Amino acid sequence: MDSYDDRGVESGNRNAGPGPGRGENMASDTVQGPGPGPGPGARGGGMAALSLPYQIAASIALSVIGLVACVQLAMVFLHVAPANTLTKQHGEAVDEWIYPEFEQNWKLFAPNPLQQNVAVHVRAEIVGADSRRTTPWMSLSGEDGRAIRGNLLPSHIHQNELRRGWDFYIGSHDNENRANGLRGELSERYIRRIAMARLSEHDYGGTVERIQIRSETRSVAAPGWSDEKISTKPSYRVLPWWTVTSADLPENAEGADK
Incomplete structure (x- = not known):
């Protein structure tokens, strides 16, 4: 039997009748099961996400x-x-x-660390239309240093060509600059071609007839915290004048050995 309150509102079972009760509706509104899982076409991360x-x-x-x-x-x-x-x-x-990119060189470490700075210089005898003159010494090593300094990707030529060429020459000649066999002659041709390639980048107003090469060696100064006294005065090794041939010119060097 239904009863009424003082406002005339039925206070009986207001959820009576077909369909879910009020409690059931509240439960369905607040409690939800797990959402749908990934479909069959879903991919993971990494390479699996690529086609x-x-x-x-x-x-x-x-x-x-x-x-x-x-x-x-x-x-x-x-x-x-x-x-x-x-x-x-x-x-x-x-x-x-x-060689040359992955060369293993232990000279940086003991027992034989590098203790000297070696620079290679060249000067040329220029023959013009009505004159003959000798150029001042030009530092080939200095030009390489300027090309490397501040360059994030320096050329292997600027880093090693001249240095290795000079080491090749020193190792195949005695103190009187006499060649030790065929390797000595080969190193001379190599050094001449390097020098002529660098000289060809400058205009001296004439033809290079002869070149002369020298090395300047300075000992590395002792660090500031050391009491060791090391002389940094340069010493020079001057090679004889070489007459330039057509094989020494950059445009002819490639086919000279064929």
């Missing part, structure tokens, strides 16, 4: 990078390892891979 062609391309690229890294490690190991069967049979291939 199939891009996945294939990425896999190939990673495989190539990994292969090159393994070859690099193997070549460096063979280069620094003591002589063995592999290096005796394939030493030339190892050297071609290592």
Whole structure:
């Protein structure tokens, strides 16, 4: 039996009748189950998020990078390892891979750290229409230094060509500048070509007939905290004058040895 309050509002079961009760509606409004899971086409992160062609391309690229890294490690190991069967049979291939970009040089460390600064200079005898004159000494090492300083990606030529060429010459000549066999003659041609390539970048108003090269060696000064006294005065090694031939010119040097 229904009853009425003083306002005439029925106070009985107001949820009576078909359909869910009020309590059921409240529960359905506040309690929700887990949302729908990822569909069958959903992808994860990383390479899985790429389409199939891009996945294939990425896999190939990673495989190539990994292969090159393994070859690099193997070549460096063979280069620094003591002589063995592999290096005796394939030493030339190892050297071609290592030099010049990956050369291993321990001169920075003991027991034989670099203690001198060596600069290479050149001067030329110029023959003009009605005169002959000798240019002042030009520092080839100084030009290389200016090209390297402040350059984030310096050229290998500016870094090592002249330095290695001069080391090659010193190692194949005695103190009287006499060549020790064919390597000495080869080093002379190499140095002349380097000098002529640099001189060709300047206009001296005539033809370069002869060149002369010298080295300037200065000892590295002791650090400020050291009491050691080291003379930094330069010492020079002056080579004889060389007559320039057509094979020494940059435009002819490439085919000179063929």
